[in-house]
Amino acid sequence: MSGRRDWSTRARVAASWGLDRGARFSLSPARRDRLISVASPLLLMVLWEVCARVGVIDVRFFPAPTTILKTLLNLVQSGELWTHTRASLQRLFWGFLVGGVPALFIGIAMGLSRPLRAAIDPLIAATYPIPKSAILPLILLIFGLGEASKIAMVAIGMFYPICINAVTGVLEINKIYLDVAKNFRATRWQMFRTVALPGALPFIMSGVKLGVGMGHILIAIAEMIGAKSGLGYMIWNAWEILSVETMYVGLLTIAVIGYIFSLAINELERWIIPWKADR
C-alpha cells in the first residue's frame, strides 16, 4: 500500500515539475526551430558586415552587405535591375511554354502507350545525361545569338524533368483506376483528362519544380554568352567591369526569384491537387 502511494506521489511531483518547466520556457520546439532558422542567416550577415568593416575579409571579393544593399537600391532606382529581371523572366516563361508543356503531353502519352514508350524512352535515356550547359555552343550555332537560343536552353532544361516525371506519374497510377475508366467506356481523351492527367499530377508537379530549377541554372549560363540583357548578362558584365557589388545583387535577385517560384509552385500544388492537401 505504502509503495503504491509512493509511486503516485512521485508521478504527481513529476507532473507538476513538468508543468512548471512548460510555463518557464513557453516556446514550442517548432517555434524555437523557426526562430533559429531566421536568426542564423541574420547573425551571419552581421558577422559578415563586421568583418568587412574591420578588414578581416577582403572587401574586393566580399563587399559588406550594406554596400551591396546600396548598389541594389541604385540599380532598382535606375530601372536597370528590373530590365534584366524582366528579360530573364520572359525567357523562363517562353522556355516553359515551349519545353514544359509539350513535355507534359508527351510524358503522359508515353505513360499510357507502351509502343510510344518503347520508341521514345531510349532517345530520352541517351540524351538526358548530356550536361545541358555543354550543348550551349550547339544551340548558339542553331538558333543564333538572339532570344531563340536562350529560350531553347530553358526549354531543354524544363523538358526532361517534366517529361520523365509525367511518364513515371502515369505508370504509378494504380491500374484499377484505368480499369474503372475502361469499364465506364472512357474514350482516349476522357482517359487522359479524367485519369492519367490528374493521377500523374503529383509527380508532374515535382517535375515542374525540378524543371524550373533547371531553367534557372540554364538561363543564367545562356545569358552570360552573347546576350545584352538578363540577370546572367548582368552578372557576367559586372565581372568584366569588376563591379563586384552588382554581381552580388544579381546573385541575390536570382536567389530571391528562385525562392518566390518555389513558394508559388507549392501554392499552385495545394490548389490543383486538393486531394493531397491535408494528408
Next chain:
Amino acid sequence: MAETFKIRIRNLRKEFRTKGRVVTAVDDVSIDIEPGSFFMIVGPSGCGKTSLLRMVAGLDAPTGGSIEIGHGGQERPENSMVFQGESIFPWMTVWDNAAYGLTLRGLPAAQIREVVGHYLDRTGLTKFSGAYPHQLSGGMKQRVSIARAFANDPEVLLMDEPFSALDEQNKTLLQEELLRIWEEHKKTVLFITHSVDEAVTLGDRIMVMTAHPGRTKAIIDVPFARPRSVLELRAQPEYGALVYRIWEQLREEVQLARDEAESVGVPS
C-alpha cells in the same frame, strides 16, 4: 421482352501464359442468368472468379467461348462494375466520382444532378458529396463505388467482392443497403464472393466454382423471399442449413486450393 436470360455465358475459357506455362483460370463455364436476378459466384481464392467477371465486364478477352448480354434497346451502358478494393478516384470529390459514368456519357446536367443526388441519398453520402475519398472510411468509399455503378444505370451490375476489405459490422450494413437499393429497380446482378454467408444472404442463385481451373461445381437455388432483412434472414434455421450445404460443396475445393498452393510453394 421475350428473352429468358440477361447474361448468357457459353463454354467460357480463359488461359494465362506465365513464364512459358499455360495456366487455365476459367474452364468451360456456362451460365444463364435471368433478368432481374441476383446471381452469386462463390469459390476459393484464386479459382478464377475474378477472371470470369473481368471477361463479362469486357476488361479481358476470353480465350474461348462466348458472353452475351441482353440489351433492353435503350441508350444504356451494358455493364458497370463495383471493384474490389479502392477504386474511386482520389482526385475527384464524392459527387464527381458518383457522377463519373453519366459525365462521360455527356448527359444533361439536370439529369446528372437528379440521378447522382438520388443515389448519394440512398447511400447516405449526401452530406459528404464535396469530400475527397481520403477523408472517408473504407465503408464510405465502397458506398461511393456502389453509387457510381448504380447511377450509371447499366443493363447489368457486376460486383467483384466489393465488401471483402470491410469489417464484419460494416459488411452487414452495406449488404443491407445494397439489397435496399437493388429492390428499387431489380437490375440483374452478377456478384463474386468468397463468403458463403454473403452468397446466401444476397443471392437468388449461387454457383459454386471449383479451384483451379475454375469450373462449375454446383448451382444452388436460394429459396428465401424478398425483400430480405440480413439479420432476420440469418436468424432462420433454413439459412444455416443452406450455408452448411454450400460449405460442404466448397470445403473440398478450398482444401484442394490450399494443398496446391503448398505443393507449388505459393504462400496462401
